[in-house]
Amino acid sequence: MTLQELKLHFFTELNEQYPATEIESFFFWLTQSELNISRLEMALNPQKKVDIQHVENFKKAILKLKNFEPIQYIVGDTEFYGGVFQVNPSVLIPRPETEELVAWMVEDLNNKKEIFRILDIGTGSGCISISLAKALPKAKISAIDISAEALQTAKENAKNNEVNVEFFQQDILETEKLDTTFEVIVSNPPYVRELEKKMMQENVLKYEPELALFVSDENPLIFYKKIAELAFEALEEKGVLYLEINEYLAQETQELLKEIGFLYIEIKNDIFEKPRMIKASL
Incomplete structure (x- = not known):
């Protein structure tokens, strides 16, 4: 699956529960955390292949998001006042x-x-x-x-x-x-x-x-x-x-x-x- 295909799948799965701007935010948060890919790289190389394990991890994240689990808990950290902080329930x-x-x-x-x-x-x-x-x-x-x-x-x-x-x-x-x-x-x-x-x-x-x-x-x-x-x-x-x-x-x-x-x-x-x-x- 390419990055572009993964993004389309991600949006299709979540568009009934979240607005598009929020889904996009979730997707880029996950691509940064899971794939270490920036928004710029995503835009420049949408045909980049994503290996099966990463695809499976995105699918797990989709299920959690469908159950309204906060994206910060899914990726395990968040930014605050210029620092990165681990978060969990x-x-x-x-x-x-x-x-x-x-x-x-x-x-x-x-x-x-x-x-x-x-x-x-x-x-x-x-x-x-x-x-x-x-x-x-x-x-x-x-x-x-x-x-x-x-x-x-x-x-x-x-x-x-x-x-x-x-x-x-x-x-x-x-x-x-x-x-x-x-x-x-x-x-x-x-x-x-x-x-x-x-x-x-x-x-x-x-x-x-x-x-x-x-x-x-x-x-x-x-x-x-x-x-x-x-x-x-x-x-x-x-x-x-x-x-x-x-x-x-x-x-x-x-x-x-x-x-x-x-x-x-x-x-x-x-x-x-x-x-x-x-x-x-x-």
Whole structure:
């Protein structure tokens, strides 16, 4: 089978479930991962032969895509803030808005002259902590997560991205006090309410870890309250707390931070003008 024939087969199999632009994205993602062929090479050499094993792997990927498995889990990695991160069903797939959170932090913190400490709560794949470690050479970074499987993935990602992050397994909701102090604390905790499930895509609902996504409708800010209380006690003078937030609960999150005692609070919109990040300091 040629590349052109493989592409036609790929599109034919998936065109009832996905728009053409998404299928094309999937195809080029797989050709890069499976065949190490760029878009340019694909365009220049569409008659290039694909061996039978690779064809079979594409067919397996098609079956997974028909069952709405995320393409990132199929290929096993994704890009985030200029780095490549392994992903699997034990960790969330990093989102563009989380990149924006990292960019905001780097902009704020990259002029620090002395060593400072950052804690990432609920690190998952390690995308936040590892990206900060790469961008902020003066930062000493620790990261915690409740999931042993997620931490194993994060450790592999730190190794692959050639940075040093200390990882610890810890249930933040059961934590009474953080063991040390920090200049910066960051978290992208679970914040999707059960009532919002109907707005989510099937690939997220079926494959991404519920533990890292959902909270109850009755107490949707449970993680924010706990993290903010711990941060209020553990942050150094002029310390800063950064959070990714639910766009529908921005004002409620701001009020919660005020009640806990944070004095300076800033909500930041993402590129789609949705309130998705918040910064609070003492």
